[in-house]
Amino acid sequence: MWSEEAVREPQLVERRGGAGIAYADEILGDRDSRGVLWDRATVASGRGKPQFAKIHVHRQRRAMRKLLCQVCGRPAHGDDRGVLWLLRNRTGDWRGWPEGMLVSEPPVCESCLALATRVCPALRDEGHLVAQAASCPVHGVEGFRYRAGAGRPVPVENELVSFIAPAIRWTLASKLVRQLHNCTVLEVREGAAAT
Template sequence: MAREGEMEESLLDLRAFLSSAGSSRISYWNETLGDRDGQGVLWARFSQSRDEHGDLTGAPRWKMISTPRQREAMSKLLCQFCGEPARMPDGRLLFLNSKEECGPNPNTTIRTAQPPFCLKHARMAPQRCPHLAEHGYVALLTQSAPLYGVIGTPYQYTADRTIQAMACDGVPVPYGSAALDWIVAAQLVRTPRAYTVVNLEDL
């Protein structure tokens, strides 16, 4: 989640990068190594409210996503609330997804942009997170959750040589897709596998 005082940084630095081979992709004018992930996808820049010791400041904004912290929590499998490793002693991971994301079929393939929780903070999340409170939730205890892709804003290069944002439909785009060349990612997505639906109070 984001904190008060944090916001997405200006996207005015975006440009079209044209390679010598004739391919193109979106980039920043002043791009740094950290702007792209290991698969070469460009990520949105987002400010962070921290004090002189590096600790987070500002009240939580539960409805707003902090892009860099979501990316870090999902890539390193950290609890999205406390930032500590989320794996349980037996190696399993606990994800909370809204019921509408999981669907009625328990065997369906689930994609999630919600980082995992440690057991302590999973129990309090349904009361704190407006999305889970509004739609209800399903707790998934899973053996693995490999990376799938990203959710982000697609852009296009127009005829008058400007970069234009297009509507984001929220559908994850898998790694390896050519469409990622023109997407600015905001959320990392994983696929929980070999999961069991559980009651938090039973854990």
């Protein structure tokens, strides 16, 4: 996000019959084709200062949907081994990682790979892994889940929710999530914190 952009916080209400959450002033563009409710944000790309720790909901969703580079917005690198992903190094999480991993960070293009690893504090501190995934289907969303309350929805927690989970009706989405399959690891680097 840029400093001139902001996430809007309109009033949430419960849908009739306990069918999930909605905006009190909901418009057609607030939901995607699956009926998932999305955060609202102003758009002022390039205005003000970049806020690297904050992700713009609309640009993230577009980049994940179209497999665009998270840095430059052009098509991510892809070849017969799949789409290129730059991930924080979590090789100790499970055997075969990142196979099956759920990701909300968009892929990258080859041109932006070196820049991203150099300027991103998380990638420098924690290390990184570069991999290609032959398959990376859209899985669900990351967002804040709510539950029914006394007249208005009650926030529960931020989590990853599959499109087929009943909780999707109660989730205010902020990021689109894909799952990585048939991964080829190209590079693993330890971070500054590990040395």
